[in-house]
Amino acid sequence: MSVTVLVAEDEPLMRERLLDMLASAWPEARVVAAPENGVDAWDAWLEHEPQVVFLDIRMPGMSGLEVAERIGRRSHVVFVTAYDQYAVDAFDTGAVDYLLKPVQPGRLDKALARLREKLDARPDDVSEVVQQVKAASPQPKREKLKWLKASVGKQIRLIDVEEVLFFQADTKYTRVVLADSEALVRIPLKDLVGGLDAGLFWQIHRGTLVNVNAIRAAERVDAERMQVLLRGSDEVLPVSRSFTYLFRE
Amino acid sequence: MWKRIEQWNREVEAEQLAVLKDPTMVAQLPAGCRRFFARKLAGMSPAERESLYQFSSTVSTSAALLALVKLCVVLSVLGLLINLAFLPDRLWWHTVIAANAIGLAMAMSLMGVWFNYGKIVRAKGKALVTIVGLGLVGGLFGGLTAMFETGGDWSFLLDKLPRIVVTVTIVVTALVAIPTIVVAVLRNRHYQILAEQLRRDAEQERLARELSETQLRLLRAQIEPHFLFNTLGAVQQLAEQGAPRAAELTSHLIDFLRASMSDMRSEQVALTTEFGLVDSYLRVMQIRMGERLRYRIDLPDALAATQVPSMLVLTLAENAIKHGIEPSMHGGEIVVTAHDDGGTLRIGVRDSGVGMSDTPGAGTGLDNVRHRLRLAYGEGACLLLSEAEPGLLAEISIPCKEPQ
Numbered sequence: 137m138s139v140t141v142l143v144a145e146d147e148p149l150m151r152e153r154l155l156d157m158l159a160s161a162w163p164e165a166r167v168v169a170a171p172e173n174g175v176d177a178w179d180a181w182l183e184h185e186p187q188v189v190f191l192d193i194r195m196p197g198m199s200g201l202e203v204a205e206r207i208g209r210r211s212h213v214v215f216v217t218a219y220d221q222y223a224v225d226a227f228d229t230g231a232v233d234y235l236l237k238p239v240q241p242g243r244l245d246k247a248l249a250r251l252r253e254k255l256d257a258r259p260d261d262v263s264e265v266v267q268q269v270k271a272a273s274p275q276p277k278r279e280k281l282k283w284l285k286a287s288v289g290k291q292i293r294l295i296d297v298e299e300v301l302f303f304q305a306d307t308k309y310t311r312v313v314l315a316d317s318e319a320l321v322r323i324p325l326k327d328l329v330g331g332l333d334a335g336l337f338w339q340i341h342r343g344t345l346v347n348v349n350a351i352r353a354a355e356r357v358d359a360e361r362m363q364v365l366l367r368g369s370d371e372v373l374p375v376s377r378s379f380t381y382l383f384r385e
Numbered sequence: 386m387w388k389r390i391e392q393w394n395r396e397v398e399a400e401q402l403a404v405l406k407d408p409t410m411v412a413q414l415p416a417g418c419r420r421f422f423a424r425k426l427a428g429m430s431p432a433e434r435e436s437l438y439q440f441s442s443t444v445s446t447s448a449a450l451l452a453l454v455k456l457c458v459v460l461s462v463l464g465l466l467i468n469l470a471f472l473p474d475r476l477w478w479h480t481v482i483a484a485n486a487i488g489l490a491m492a493m494s495l496m497g498v499w500f501n502y503g504k505i506v507r508a509k510g511k512a513l514v515t516i517v518g519l520g521l522v523g524g525l526f527g528g529l530t531a532m533f534e535t536g537g538d539w540s541f542l543l544d545k546l547p548r549i550v551v552t553v554t555i556v557v558t559a560l561v562a563i564p565t566i567v568v569a570v571l572r573n574r575h576y577q578i579l580a581e582q583l584r585r586d587a588e589q590e591r592l593a594r595e596l597s598e599t600q601l602r603l604l605r606a607q608i609e610p611h612f613l614f615n616t617l618g619a620v621q622q623l624a625e626q627g628a629p630r631a632a633e634l635t636s637h638l639i640d641f642l643r644a645s646m647s648d649m650r651s652e653q654v655a656l657t658t659e660f661g662l663v664d665s666y667l668r669v670m671q672i673r674m675g676e677r678l679r680y681r682i683d684l685p686d687a688l689a690a691t692q693v694p695s696m697l698v699l700t701l702a703e704n705a706i707k708h709g710i711e712p713s714m715h716g717g718e719i720v721v722t723a724h725d726d727g728g729t730l731r732i733g734v735r736d737s738g739v740g741m742s743d744t745p746g747a748g749t750g751l752d753n754v755r756h757r758l759r760l761a762y763g764e765g766a767c768l769l770l771s772e773a774e775p776g777l778l779a780e781i782s783i784p785c786k787e788p789q
Contacts, residue, residue: 146677146711147615147619147673147675148673148674148675149618149622149623149672149673149675150615150618150619150622150673152622152626153618153619153622153625156622156625173714175714194611194711196711196712196713196714197714218610218611218614218615218618219609219610219611219614237614237615237618238615238618238619238621238622239618327714
């Protein structure tokens with residue numbers, strides 16, 4: 137039985153190396169995506185929901201730590217880092233799996249043995265250790281988006297992000313819906329995710345971010361599916377299976 | 386007439402003060418008596434000149450003349466008292482003149498010795514002989530005068546000669562030579578302690594400077610573990626694939642390590658050496674980062690031999706990678722340039738990465754660069770950062786130096 141795996145690493149040679157080693161050390165592993173930055177890593181996770189993710193800590197867009205926070209306890213996370221003594225100490229005390237770059241075969245075998253053992257169990261909660269590491273080491277300060285520029289006909293409209301009811305992916309663009317109107321911005325949704333306040337805009341689907349203040353209710357469609365009803369709009373937004381936990385009592 | 390004397394005096398005073406402040410001024414003076422005295426002043430030790438300068442610049446000619454008059458009055462009174470108490474058979478104005486002559490001579494010699502002690506101490510024996518010899522000449526002159534005045538003959542002088550010699554030697558030695566030499570020795574000891582103190586201070590300052598320079602260089606020379614591990618990982622991967630680029634990457638890494646280790650030992654390197662180091666670093670990074678990194682290095686031939694503090698440009702290049710290109714989703718380009726901007730050397734490292742807002746911990750490397758620039762050039766050099774739209778430009782400006 138194959139195991140779905142995601143490998144996120146920004147340097148091409150290091151990425152190839154980890155993929156080659158996984159291929160020979162863990163034949164059951166099926167790599168579903170090998171993104172080269174944090175933003176694509178999160179998007180690929182949403183697309184494939186792999187069982188295991190290998191996350192480089194230092195990545196552009198979003199760090200491996202940020203991606204791990206978003207994944208939560210929905211995948212087994214293995215961090216990969218070249219040299220970060222503080223993180224390594226924290227991972228050791230928190231029993232979080234990690235690999236040191238360059239990854240050496242013996243060390244990888246050990247990590248894989250541990251992974252196989254707990255594959256069927258619910259993934260460990262790494263959030264506490266991640267918080268600890270983020271607090272202790274300097275994190276890139278990414279400024280949160282306040283305004284969006286959207287072209288409407290001949291005009292460029294400035295949209296206050298807080299007035300947005302929800303964002304919806306539309307191939308290379310993003311549909312921005314407000315109470316009285318809507319607009320299209322030329323940025324893919326995955327690139328907007330990192331710039332938005334995760335506490336204000338909940339991701340309920342790979343292609344949907346919704347403003348918490350605009351949610352009127354969430355209702356069950358069947359055993360698996362849910363949908364969100366909004367204030368100020370008649371649209372109904374589907375909630376994908378992996379995000380239904382947001383609305384559980 | 387008086388005005389002209391005053392004018393002349395002011396000129397000489399200014400001239401002498403200038404020479405005391407800067408002995409090389411002597412060369413600009415017209416040859417002659419003034420230059421002769423100025424050269425004497427210039428020949429004194431710096432500490433002697435300094436104390437004489439202090440004295441001359443606070444005490445004006447008129448004040449000195451007034452002091453001289455006061456001294457003469459005191460000496461005259463002293464002469465009168467001596468005349469009344471010990472030598473009632475001499476004419477009173479003879480003793481007054483003698484007292485003034487002896488007193489002024491002592492004052493002059495003490496003043497001379499106060500400011501020019503170094504020379505006296507250097508030629509202690511010679512000074513003694515000179516003083517006593519001059520005394521003897523004076524004594525003989527006195528004896529001869531007495532002989533002609535009393536209408537005596539040569540036998541009178543020959544008769545008195547031994548007494549004159551002994552008396553003059555004792556009196557001159559006691560009144561002039563010994564005080565002169567004692568004052569000179571004391572002053573000289575004081576000067577030597579002062580000079581020693583100054584020398585020690587300078588030495589200490591030099592050592593502290595060297596130490597901080599070395600510490601900063603060592604700090605800088607620590608090769609980042611992240612860099613080393615990631616590069617070794619890349620080498621390992623290429624080697625395992627049997628790619629010829631494995632050897633290429635290894636040789637760039639070797640170049641980089643060798644250059645950074647030899648640069649670590651030297652304070653200053655030629656710009657071409659430093660740019661070579663930056664080139665091997667960026668080559669390594671380019672193989673590792675693939676398409677995400679492009680770079681260009683431009684060094685005009687005329688600047689190749691210009692000396693700059695080692696590893697400064699490398700620090701800027703590493704900063705550009707770490708805080709500009711690596712955090713950028715789509716990578717970018719680094720351009721390293723140098724040019725002579727009318728006597729100022731400008732070295733620029735521009736990256737088209739994420740710019741200034743996204744750079745946590747960017748300070749330490751740049752602080753180190755600023756610190757070392759200050760150590761090497763004082764306030765003459767600087768490091769400026771500016772937004773480059775997109776990205777960041779870091780520019781070092783230093784005063785141009787001729788290649789050594």
